[in-house]
Amino acid sequence: METEKKYNKLSAEEDMIINHKATERAFTGKYYEFTGNGIYVCKKCNAPLYNSTDKFVSDCGWPSFDDEIKGAIKKVPDTDGLRTEIICNNCGGHLGHVFVGEQLTPKNTRHCVNSLSLNFIPKDSLITENAVFAGGCFWGVEHYFKKVDGVISTRVGYTGGKTKNPDYKQVSYENTNHAEALEVTFDANKTSYEALTKLFFEIHDPSQVNRQGPDVGTQYRSVIFYADENQKNTAIKLIEILKSKGYEVATILEPLSDFWEAEEYHQDYYEKHHSSPYCHIYQKKF
Numbered sequence: 001m002e003t004e005k006k007y008n009k010l011s012a013e014e015d016m017i018i019n020h021k022a023t024e025r026a027f028t029g030k031y032y033e034f035t036g037n038g039i040y041v042c043k044k045c046n047a048p049l050y051n052s053t054d055k056f057v058s059d060c061g062w063p064s065f066d067d068e069i070k071g072a073i074k075k076v077p078d079t080d081g082l083r084t085e086i087i088c089n090n091c092g093g094h095l096g097h098v099f100v101g102e103q104l105t106p107k108n109t110r111h112c113v114n115s116l117s118l119n120f121i122p123k124d125s126l127i128t129e130n131a132v133f134a135g136g137c138f139w140g141v142e143h144y145f146k147k148v149d150g151v152i153s154t155r156v157g158y159t160g161g162k163t164k165n166p167d168y169k170q171v172s173y174e175n176t177n178h179a180e181a182l183e184v185t186f187d188a189n190k191t192s193y194e195a196l197t198k199l200f201f202e203i204h205d206p207s208q209v210n211r212q213g214p215d216v217g218t219q220y221r222s223v224i225f226y227a228d229e230n231q232k233n234t235a236i237k238l239i240e241i242l243k244s245k246g247y248e249v250a251t252i253l254e255p256l257s258d259f260w261e262a263e264e265y266h267q268d269y270y271e272k273h274h275s276s277p278y279c280h281i282y283q284k285k286f
């Protein structure tokens with residue numbers, strides 16, 4: 001799969017850094033002192049990596065961040081046996097190194113990144129929108145949406161019920177009426193609510209009622225939590241198209257209410273465990 005992906009063309013210098021792990025000279029990169037408001041994406045594959053709100057000024061000579069966009073960065077032991085290398089979780093491109101314990105910010109972490117590994121996208125040019133879907137175990141739903149070009153970030157959580165700040169145990173064993181759900185933040189210049197909603201229908205079986213595959217219970221119901229009338233109308237339109245093609249659709253439309261982020265160990269579950277969903281498979285329907 002990896003070799004079939006199309007990556008951006010890199011200059012010789014970028015290639016040395018991103019594909020051969022070289023390091024740009026300190027204090028020479030275009031972003032080390034840069035303070036624009038927006039996001040930093042991978043130079044090679046355009047995956048969003050860092051928010052400008054997590055960038056801080058350090059005197060190391062390279063752009064420094066004390067946090068990453070969730071799931072964007074992979075940390076691997078450097079071949080020097082000492083440091084921790086950071087690479088793009090999507091394409092494996094070299095970014096730099098991460099250091100902890102320096103007490104430079106409250107998060108006590110410094111991602112030291114080559115400017116040449118990054119591209120900056122100003123906030124003004126981003127049109128961000130959120131979509132919230134529930135279609136069975138949220139691990140599997142997140143697994144598919146994370147890969148979509150234009151998706152900036154994802155997080156799994158609970159919504160649709162009444163209990164405030166629920167935990168996994170409550171949602172699993174008590175009558176909270178919350179569903180396991182996924183919130184997708186996307187750049188509307190690059191993808192659309194309609195495209196993401198189509199994907200939602202294609203990665204789960206919307207004909208199942210209060211279950212998805214082996215997972216049974218109202219928390220596994222198929223729901224589109226719409227944020228406004230446009231999202232609602234898009235969902236209605238797609239359900240009608242599916243029905244006209246002969247699919248049964250039990251998906252419910254519910255207005256979006258509070259979204260409670262799930263425990264950290266549920267976030268990016270399949271990536272953390274280097275495995276793939278047992279409960280969701282992609283099937284083209286549109």
Ligand SMILES: [Zn+2]
Nearest residue numbers: 042045088091
């Ligand atoms: Zn990348």
